[in-house]
Amino acid sequence: MPFVQIFNKELAPNKAQALRFALWIGMATIVMFFAAITSAYLVRKPAGNWYEFKLPIQFFYSTIIIFSSSLFLELCYRSLKGKNESKYKLYLLLAFLTGIGFVISQIFAFKNMVNQGLFIDLNVSVSFIFVIAGMHILHILGGLIAYLISITIAFTTLFKIDELRILKFDLLRQYWHFIGILWIYLLVFLILQ
Amino acid sequence: MSSVHHQEQDQLIEKYGYDDHFHEHHEGDKFQFNFLTKYIFSMDHKIIARQFLFTGIFWAIIGSAMSIIFRLQLGFPDASIAWLKPLLGKWIVLNDAGVGTLEPEFYYALVTMHGTIIVFFVLTAGLSGTFSNFLIPLQIGARDMASPFLNMLSYWFFFLSSVVMFYSLFLSTGPFSGGWTAYPPLSALPQASIGSGAGMTLWLVSLALFVVSVLLGGMNYITTVLNLRTKGMSLWRMPLTIWAFLVTAIIGLLSFPVLFSGFLLLIFDRSMGTSFYLSDIFVNGMALDRIGGSPILYQHIFWFLGHPEVYIIILPAMGIVSEVLSVHARKPIFGYRAMVYSILAIAFLSFIVWAHHMFMSGVNPFLSNFFVVFTLIIAVPSAVKVFNWISTLYGGNIRLNTPMLFCIGFISMFISGGLTGIFLGNSAIDIQQHDTYFVVAHFHIVMGVAAFFGMFAGVYNWFPKMFGRYMNDTLGKIHFWVTLIGAYAIFGPMHFLGMAGVPRRYYLFDKFDAFSGFDTMNKFITIAAIISFFAQIVFVINFFWSMYKGKRVTSQNPYGSNSLEWTTPIDAGHGNWPGKIPTVQRWSYDYGKDGIEFTQQHVPLREGETPSDH
Numbered sequence: 001m002p003f004v005q006i007f008n009k010e011l012a013p014n015k016a017q018a019l020r021f022a023l024w025i026g027m028a029t030i031v032m033f034f035a036a037i038t039s040a041y042l043v044r045k046p047a048g049n050w051y052e053f054k055l056p057i058q059f060f061y062s063t064i065i066i067f068s069s070s071l072f073l074e075l076c077y078r079s080l081k082g083k084n085e086s087k088y089k090l091y092l093l094l095a096f097l098t099g100i101g102f103v104i105s106q107i108f109a110f111k112n113m114v115n116q117g118l119f120i121d122l123n124v125s126v127s128f129i130f131v132i133a134g135m136h137i138l139h140i141l142g143g144l145i146a147y148l149i150s151i152t153i154a155f156t157t158l159f160k161i162d163e164l165r166i167l168k169f170d171l172l173r174q175y176w177h178f179i180g181i182l183w184i185y186l187l188v189f190l191i192l193q
Numbered sequence: 194m195s196s197v198h199h200q201e202q203d204q205l206i207e208k209y210g211y212d213d214h215f216h217e218h219h220e221g222d223k224f225q226f227n228f229l230t231k232y233i234f235s236m237d238h239k240i241i242a243r244q245f246l247f248t249g250i251f252w253a254i255i256g257s258a259m260s261i262i263f264r265l266q267l268g269f270p271d272a273s274i275a276w277l278k279p280l281l282g283k284w285i286v287l288n289d290a291g292v293g294t295l296e297p298e299f300y301y302a303l304v305t306m307h308g309t310i311i312v313f314f315v316l317t318a319g320l321s322g323t324f325s326n327f328l329i330p331l332q333i334g335a336r337d338m339a340s341p342f343l344n345m346l347s348y349w350f351f352f353l354s355s356v357v358m359f360y361s362l363f364l365s366t367g368p369f370s371g372g373w374t375a376y377p378p379l380s381a382l383p384q385a386s387i388g389s390g391a392g393m394t395l396w397l398v399s400l401a402l403f404v405v406s407v408l409l410g411g412m413n414y415i416t417t418v419l420n421l422r423t424k425g426m427s428l429w430r431m432p433l434t435i436w437a438f439l440v441t442a443i444i445g446l447l448s449f450p451v452l453f454s455g456f457l458l459l460i461f462d463r464s465m466g467t468s469f470y471l472s473d474i475f476v477n478g479m480a481l482d483r484i485g486g487s488p489i490l491y492q493h494i495f496w497f498l499g500h501p502e503v504y505i506i507i508l509p510a511m512g513i514v515s516e517v518l519s520v521h522a523r524k525p526i527f528g529y530r531a532m533v534y535s536i537l538a539i540a541f542l543s544f545i546v547w548a549h550h551m552f553m554s555g556v557n558p559f560l561s562n563f564f565v566v567f568t569l570i571i572a573v574p575s576a577v578k579v580f581n582w583i584s585t586l587y588g589g590n591i592r593l594n595t596p597m598l599f600c601i602g603f604i605s606m607f608i609s610g611g612l613t614g615i616f617l618g619n620s621a622i623d624i625q626q627h628d629t630y631f632v633v634a635h636f637h638i639v640m641g642v643a644a645f646f647g648m649f650a651g652v653y654n655w656f657p658k659m660f661g662r663y664m665n666d667t668l669g670k671i672h673f674w675v676t677l678i679g680a681y682a683i684f685g686p687m688h689f690l691g692m693a694g695v696p697r698r699y700y701l702f703d704k705f706d707a708f709s710g711f712d713t714m715n716k717f718i719t720i721a722a723i724i725s726f727f728a729q730i731v732f733v734i735n736f737f738w739s740m741y742k743g744k745r746v747t748s749q750n751p752y753g754s755n756s757l758e759w760t761t762p763i764d765a766g767h768g769n770w771p772g773k774i775p776t777v778q779r780w781s782y783d784y785g786k787d788g789i790e791f792t793q794q795h796v797p798l799r800e801g802e803t804p805s806d807h
Contacts, residue, residue: 022339044490124468
C-alpha cells in the first residue's frame with residue numbers, strides 16, 4: 001500500500017505506487033469541488049424562491065447502469081488478475097459500453113427536464129441540477145477516455161500480465177468506482193434535498 | 194568553503210547510497226533529444242522550475258509597472274501623463290491643452306489586473322511553482338517528480354493562462370475592471386461596465402486554466418514528497434522548505450477546486466442566464482428579470498479559497514526563510530518541530546477564517562464572532578514562527594549576505610504586517626477600517642512584500658544551484674536596502690490614510706473635503722513607489738547579467754549547507770545524481786553540532802553520536 005512508503009523510510013521509493021497515490025489526491029480535489037457545489041446548494045436553498053420539482057426518472061435508470069458498469073469492471077479486473085484473456089476483453093467492453101449508456105441515460109434525463117419546461121434558467125433549483133449532473137458527466141467522460149486507452153492496450157498488445165500492468169489498470173478501476181459512488185452520493189443528496 | 198571535499202562526498206554517496214538503476218535504462222534521458230524537448234517542452238523539474246521563474250519575473254514587471262501608473266494618478270492627479278500615450282493609447286485622454294489624463298475605467302482595470310497578476314501569477318505560480326519544482330526532488334533525494342509529464346502540463350497550463358490574461362490587456366474594451374476578487378454583479382453582468390464583457394470572459398478562462406495548473410502541480414508535489422523520498426528521509430528529517438511546500442500544496446488542492454466551482458457558477462450566470470448570484474438588480478433604471486440569487490454566496494465561495502490563498506503565498510516564503518536563515522546563521526533552526534506544527538496549525542486555521550473578509554458584507558454579526566476568534570488564534574502559530582526565527586538568529590555566526598538580509602527583512606515585514614492584522618481581524622474595528630488604505634497597507638506588507646522577500650531570499654540563495662553562477666552581492670544589497678526602506682515608505686503612511694477613512698480603489702479624492710489633506714502624503718507614497726520600482730529593475734538586471742557573466746560556482750557546496758541539493762554536481766543533469774542516490778542519515782540542521790561547523794544529511798552518524806532528530 002502507498003501509505004507504507006510515507007512512514008517507513010527503510011524502503012526505497014516505489015514510483016508505481018506513487019501514481020496510485022497521485023490518483024487519490026486527484027480524487028480528493030474532485031470531492032472538494034462537488035462538496036463546494038453541494039454546500040452552495042445547501043446555503044442557497046433556505047433563502048427561498050426555490051422551485052420544487054421531481055427528479056427525472058432517468059436519473060434512477062442511470063444509477064442502475066453505472067452500478068452494472070462498475071460490476072463489469074470489477075469482473076474484468078478479476079479476469080485480468082486470473083489471466084483469462086477472453087473474459088477480460090469481454091468485460092472491459094461491457095464496462096465501457098455501460099459507461100456510454102450512463103451518459104445517454106443522463107442526456108435523456110436532461111431532455112425529460114427540458115420537455116417539462118424545466119429550463120436551466122427557470123429557477124436556481126433547476127440550474128443546480130444541470131450544473132451538478134453536467135459536471136459529473138464531464139468526469140465520466142474523462143473515465144471513458146481512460147477506457148479507450150485501456151481498450152487500445154487490451155486489443156493491440158500482447159496479453160502479458162505483470163504487476164505494472166495490473167497497477168495501471170487499477171488506476172482506471174479505482175477512478176471508475178469513485179465516480180460511480182460520487183454519482184450515488186449526488187443522487188442521494190438531491191433526493192434528500 | 195566546503196569542508197567535505199567533492200570526491201569524499203561522492204564516495205559517501207557511492208558507499209551508502211542506493212542504486213535505483215536509473216542510468217542503466219536512461220528512462221528520463223530519452224526526453225532530452227534536442228533544444229525543443231530540453232528547454233521548451235521539458236519534463237525535467239529543474240527546467241520547469243526556471244520556466245516558472247522566468248514567467249513569474251515577466252508578470253512581476255508588468256504587475257508592478259501597472260501599480261506605478263495608478264500611483265501616478267493617485268499622487269499627481271493633475272500632472273500630464275501624455276508621455277504614456279504611446280503605451281496606453283486611448284486610455285490616456287488628451288484635453289485641448291495637451292494634458293493627458295488616465296481614463297477612470299482603465300484605472301480600475303489597472304488596479305484589478307495588478308491584484309490578479311501579483312496574487313496568482315507571481316506569488317502563487319512564480320513562487321510556489323519555482324521553488325516547489327526546483328527544491329522538492331533535490332532536497333528529498335528524488336530523480337524527478339512523480340509524474341514529470343503532469344509537471345510539464347502544469348507549466349503549460351500556466352503559460353496558456355498567462356497568454357489569455359495578457360491578451361485581455363489589449364482588448365478594445367480593456368481587461369476586467371471589477372476588482373481582483375471579481376464580485377458579482379460587476380463580474381456577472383457583461384453590461385455592468387466595459388471591462389465586464391470580453392475582459393471578464395477572458396479573465397475567467399485564464400483563471401480556470403490557472404486552477405488546472407495549480408492542481409496538476411500540487412498533485413505532483415504532494416505525491417513526490419510523500420512517496421519518493423530517499424531512504425532514511427523520514428518526515429521529521431525533511432528541511433522546513435519541504436514541509437512548507439507540502440502543506441502549501443495540500444491547502445491549494447483543497448481550496449482551488451472550491452474557487453473553480455464558484456467560477457463555474459459565475460460562468461453559468463454570465464452565459465446561460467442562470468441566477469446563482471443575481472437578484473434585485475437595476476440597470477439604467479430598469480429592473481433585471483434575474484432574481485433569486487445571492488452575491489454573498491459568491492463571496493463565501495471565493496474567500497473559502499481566498500483566505501487559504503494568502504497562506505499558499507506566504508508558507509513557501511516562510512519555508513525558504515527558515516532554511517536560508519538557518520544556513521547563514523550557521524545554527525540549527527530553533528524549535529524545528531514547533532515550526533512544523535505551526536505550519537500545520539496555520540494551514541488548518543486558514544480554512545475556518547474566510548468570513549473575516551466579509552464582516553461588512555452583511556454577514557450575521559454573531560457568525561462574525563466565530564471568525565474573529567479563529568482569526569486572532571492564527572496569531573499564535575505565527576508568533577511561534579517569528580520567535581523561532583529570532584531565536585535562530587540569536588547567537589548565530591551570521592553571514593549578512595543578500596539572501597540573509599532578505600530573510601531578516603521578511604521577518605520585519607511579517608511582524609509589521611501581522612500586527613495590523615490583529616486590528617482588522619476584529620469585526621468591530623473593521624467597521625471603521627474596512628475597504629480603506631489600512632487594509633491595503635496590511636496585506637501588502639504581510640503577504641505582498643513579505644512573500645516577495647521570501648522569494649528574493651530563495652532566488653539569491655539558490656541562484657548558484659540553478660545557473661552555476663552567483664548573483665552580484667553588492668547589487669543585491671542595494672536592491673535589498675532600497676526595497677526595504679521603499680516598502681515601508683510606501684505602506685507605512687497608508688496606515689494613516691486608512692485610519693482617516695480614505696477608501697481604497699478610488700480614482701480621485703477632489704470631491705471629498707475630508708480627504709483633501711492627504712495630497713502630500715500621496716505624492717510621497719508615489720515617489721517611494723517609483724524609487725522601489727527602479728530597485729526591482731536593478732534585481733532584474735543583476736539576475737540576467739549574472740546568468741551569463743556572474744562569478745562561477747567552483748565548489749559543490751558553496752554555503753556549507755546540509756541539505757541534499759548541494760550533494761549534486763554543480764551542473765546537475767537529468768536525474769540529479771550521476772550515480773547512486775544518497776541515503777539520509779540525519780536531519781538537515783546539524784550546524785555546529787559537536788564543534789563541527791556542518792554535517793551534511795548523507796554523512797553517517799559518527800561513533801557515539803546521538804542523532805539530533807529525536
